[in-house]
Amino acid sequence: MSRHAYAAHERLVAPVRARPQLWRLLAGLGVMAAVVLAMNALVLIAIETAVPPGRRAAMLAGHSPQGMIILLASFGFVTLGVAVAVRLFQQRGLASVIGPAGPALRQFWRVARVLAGLALLLALLPPYDMGTPLLANLAPGLWLMLLPLSLGVVLIQVSAEEILFRGYVQQSLAARFRSPVIWMGLPAALFAMGHYLPAEAGANAGLIAVWSGAFGLLVSDITARAGTLGPAIAMHFFNNVVALLVVALPGQLDGLALFLLPYDMADTGPLRDWLLVDFALMLVAWLAARVALRR
Template sequence: MTTQILPTTSPDAPSSVSDEDRDATQNDLSYHRVALTHARPRWWRPLLTVVFSGVAYAVLVFATGILTMIVIYFVPYLEPAMTVWAETDTFDLDTPLGLVLGCGMLALMIPAVAIGLRLAEKQSLGRLSSVAGHLRGALLVPMLGLAALVFTPYVAIDALVQWHQGSLDISITNRALLMITLALLVVPFQAAAEEYVFRGLPQQVLGAWLKSPWWGILIPIPFFVLGHTYDLYGQVNIGVFALAMGILVWRTGGLEAAIALHVVNNLVVLIGDVIGFSHATTHEVSVAAFWFSNGIIIAFTALAITYHHRVTHRGRGSEVTPCV
């Protein structure tokens, strides 16, 4: 792929070209170099984006904590979830409030990054979403379907093993339905937030200074791994996931595929936990689960890149080769 840098063009600047023409132009850019399309690129702008995003996140978390304390004052029933958070610095994802707060606190990274981009670079969050300047729904939807498809064999085999061992005990109660509903509402934002912060932001910040995309792919991996508390197998699995998602963002030119797998993975784990199929809060990963999970990650990455390449190639071909 040939990288083209257009330092005199701003995605937010008024232009006489159509949205389709602008999308086609930006699709010729490497994702990690898109920051250089700023009308007046400066080396310090990406660094300032990180600083402003961090400050904005701290303010949002503080404000959310105060608001939650006020709510708990009037609804004492909710207090245990905050007590667990204060004592362990984590939320109990097995409770409705713990799930909402745990995912919600992470989801706050999305507006925080949006604020950082706007203040430091006068850019919208769309710049991090993809080379098209927005989250591409036409790619996100099939990627969600693909992620669900590659997870199906794993879930089916796990269910068969548990059934054979006599340990399969699925129970769908009213509480489980509430938890599933909440998970469907908050998990997509939590997963997307992590992709914006650990994949999108590092690649474009480092890509503003360095030509190779590997800096933005590899450097965030240790930080992402440290954000999870698993045993050795689990941490290695998280590292593989982070590496694959970084490659996906670079090769597909956006966050859609990475968000799709992250969302489906987290939903499968959380929903499996609330119906008794799996245990989301466990910190131990078996050898079998380790290889199955890595297989899913590798399979999805290969299929997603192949799909994106075929769709992109077919789309460009239709633009330059008219039907006769």
């Protein structure tokens, strides 16, 4: 990959170059974790105070609409933690992590429009279920009523993850190391580790982590090409709207989904087939995002 392809990345990295020491990144991650833990503890206290014991487990696992809304909205604490970290250790604001507001918004909408068109095209194709018909979850009327709020909290969640991984971590590493193998590869590896869930996914845990790492590399690439987090947030948003609001896996994080797959995360048969389809769609979405940025 030529450095010219990633020239726009410099406007995200430049604010960090005066303070590129790795201890600043590590200390900032520690502060961010402390902020997230403290704020989530307050939320948990509020839930334990307001929610009957019999409903708490389902709410905390995201089985109900209320639980999913609280869970996704709580990712805003990650954004808050990053804002504190970059201010303390890199003497910059959160806006510099995202990139210039105008270009970021324009790039977000360019990519979002293209991906929405791709989703519409897929929806118009002949139906396919790979032998696994979907199960109804939320009533359509309730799903539509909740949709604006659902989209909002998904946007909070994906923005927080991009601000952390493709923002704070990637930019901090790029200010210290020249090789994209490091500043793209390490955030993707951390992102994959965060999605390694052997207790829930069983034998599929490694495959899901690899899928997540590949997604992390693709959004790192699109961020470096764009010079803002806008396109990465749009790609992540497209992926999670489908996975959390349209067709979810049963058992966890399914409280806002219209449909459920008829198997869980640990199923080694159909889930692996769906992951292959999902991987192909991920590549198509990445290529579509690259095309959108050239327009």
